Each structure stands twice: as C-alpha cells, then as structure tokens.
Amino acid sequence: MKLIVDKLKNGLPNPEFEKFLKTPVEKSELNQLESDVLRRTLSSALKAYGGYGIAANQLGINKRACIINYNDTELFLLNPFITEKSDDSFLFYEGCLSIPSTNQTKVKTIRSTKVVVQTDNLGELTFEIDPESDREKMTEDTIKTVVVQHEIDHLDGITIKDRVYSTTIVKQTTFGRNDKIVLKSETGELIEVKYKKAHEYMLKGYQLV
Numbered sequence: 001m002k003l004i005v006d007k008l009k010n011g012l013p014n015p016e017f018e019k020f021l022k023t024p025v026e027k028s029e030l031n032q033l034e035s036d037v038l039r040r041t042l043s044s045a046l047k048a049y050g051g052y053g054i055a056a057n058q059l060g061i062n063k064r065a066c067i068i069n070y071n072d073t074e075l076f077l078l079n080p081f082i083t084e085k086s087d088d089s090f091l092f093y094e095g096c097l098s099i100p101s102t103n104q105t106k107v108k109t110i111r112s113t114k115v116v117v118q119t120d121n122l123g124e125l126t127f128e129i130d131p132e133s134d135r136e137k138m139t140e141d142t143i144k145t146v147v148v149q150h151e152i153d154h155l156d157g158i159t160i161k162d163r164v165y166s167t168t169i170v171k172q173t174t175f176g177r178n179d180k181i182v183l184k185s186e187t188g189e190l191i192e193v194k195y196k197k198a199h200e201y202m203l204k205g206y207q208l209v
Contacts, residue, residue, distance in 0.1 A: 001041065003049055004060055006099045006159075020057045021098060024157040027079050028063040035065075035121065039076040042067040051097050053147040055154035058098050066151035070143050077119045080152050084116035085203060090129070092146050094160050102160060109163040111146050112203060162186050162205055183208060 006017045030038065038056065046054045046069055055066040068075045090113055093106035114128035127145040150160065175181060177196040183206040184190050193201060198208070 001045055001048070001059060003045070004058055004098055006101075016060060017098065020060055020062065021154060021159060022157050025057050025062060025064045025155045028065065030063065030065075030078065035078055038063060038065055038078075039067065042076065043069075043074060049097050052143055053151045054097065055151045057154060064155050066155060068144060068147050068151065070140055070147075075125075075144075076121065077117065077125075077148075077151075078121040080117050080119045080148070080155070082115050082149070082152055083118050083124075084114075085112040086114035086128075087200065087203075088113045089199070089203060091165060092142075094146065094150060094163075096150070096160050098154075099159060099161065107160045107163070108165050109160055110165040110202065111149050113145070115145065115149060117148060117152070158186060158205060165202075181208060 004014065004016045004020055006014060006021075008014050038061070041059070041061070042054055042056060042065065045059055046067055052070055053066060053068040056063040064079045066077050066080060068077070089110050092109055092111050094109050095103040095106050097103070114126065117125045117127065119125060125148075127141075127148050129141045129145050130139065153159065153163065175195040177194065179195045180192050181195050181198060182190055182192050183198060183201050186205045191201070191206070198206075202208075
C-alpha cells in the first residue's frame with residue numbers, strides 16, 4: 001500500500017502521479033466482496049498516512065472510490081459523483097497527502113458551500129456548511145464539505161494545485177458585470193464570458209487569464 005506523491009525522493013516528477021492522479025477515474029463495477037476489501041484498504045491507508053480523506057487512485061488503485069473520516073466517523077463512497085453545486089462559495093486553505101509541500105504551506109482554494117453527491121452504496125448525500133457559522137473555522141460540516149470535494153476532485157483527475165484561488169489579476173483590473181473576460185480551463189481551453197458569469201466557471205476550475 002503505497003501513497004503516490006507528486007515528486008520522487010530526488011525531486012523529480014513522479015510518473016505515477018501523472019498516470020493515476022491527473023487522469024479521471026471511470027465508474028467502477030465492484031461486487032460486495034471487492035467493495036468491502038477496497039473499503040478496508042482505504043481505511044487502513046488513511047490511518048497510516050493521516051488526514052481526513054483519501055481516494056483510491058492516491059494509492060494507485062484505479063477504482064472510483066474514496067473514504068472520509070472525521071471524529072472517527074467513517075464514510076466510504078463508492079462511485080461518487082457531484083450532481084449539484086451551490087452558487088455560493090468560500091475560501092479554504094487545503095493540504096494534500098499526495099502533494100507533501102502543501103502540508104507545510106497550505107493552498108488557498110475556492111469551494112462550494114453545498115454539494116450533492118450521488119453514490120452507489122449510500123445513495124444521495126448532501127454536504128453543506130452552516131450558513132450562520134464562521135467559514136474560516138474548522139467545523140465538522142466545513143471539513144466534510146471541503147474534503148468530499150477534494151477527494152472527488154482526485155477521482156476526476158484534479159488536484160488542489162488546479163484549484164488555487166488568486167485575486168491578483170482581478171485586483172489590478174476592475175470589471176463591469178457585462179464586461180467580457182477570458183477564462184482558461186484545466187485542459188487549456190480558452191472561453192470568453194461576461195464577468196457576471198465568471199463565478200460559475202471558476203467553481204469548475206477555470207482561471208482568469
């Protein structure tokens with residue numbers, strides 16, 4: 001059971017990172033025994049490496065599954081897909097087991113305050129932060145809402161480095177709601193949208209260029 005990280009001990013890029021963590025994982029067909037074995041594997045890995053969650057592909061297992069554990073409450077998600085995201089979002093400082101440098105220097109990301117997740121084993125789940133809470137505090141709802149998005153991102157071939165939130169360019173330029181701006185997707189696709197529509201694209205990983 002080996003955790004895949006972005007760089008090897010000599011500092012060179014890890015080819016396994018590109019293979020497993022930058023490639024979306026398709027829906028997996030597992031019988032009950034296979035599902036149970038995978039759950040135990042992920043649970044053991046999370047206890048060994050720490051953190052609040054881990055995805056199967058972080059261990060080089062090309063299965064669409066992840067596990068979340070907060071206060072010893074474990075959630076195993078088989079074939080999780082986000083089916084709904086809120087327009088409202090919040091900033092959060094995240095680290096990632098597979099990118100060790102971010103555990104020392106957290107990465108500022110933007111996350112939806114509510115997501116609805118469809119799974120094969122638990123049905124439909126809703127993760128949402130308390131709208132009355134301080135969004136910078138590490139409440140259980142906040143942690144779970146961030147972690148489920150983080151782990152499903154892994155299964156979609158996205159890391160927190162793809163989610164880095166920066167307002168540097170926005171601060172330098174003032175846009176009107178109907179001004180057109182150019183955004184770039186994680187795959188390099190460029191699109192032109194009105195500034196008032198930019199938020200929904202940024203939640204999908206687009207960045208201002």
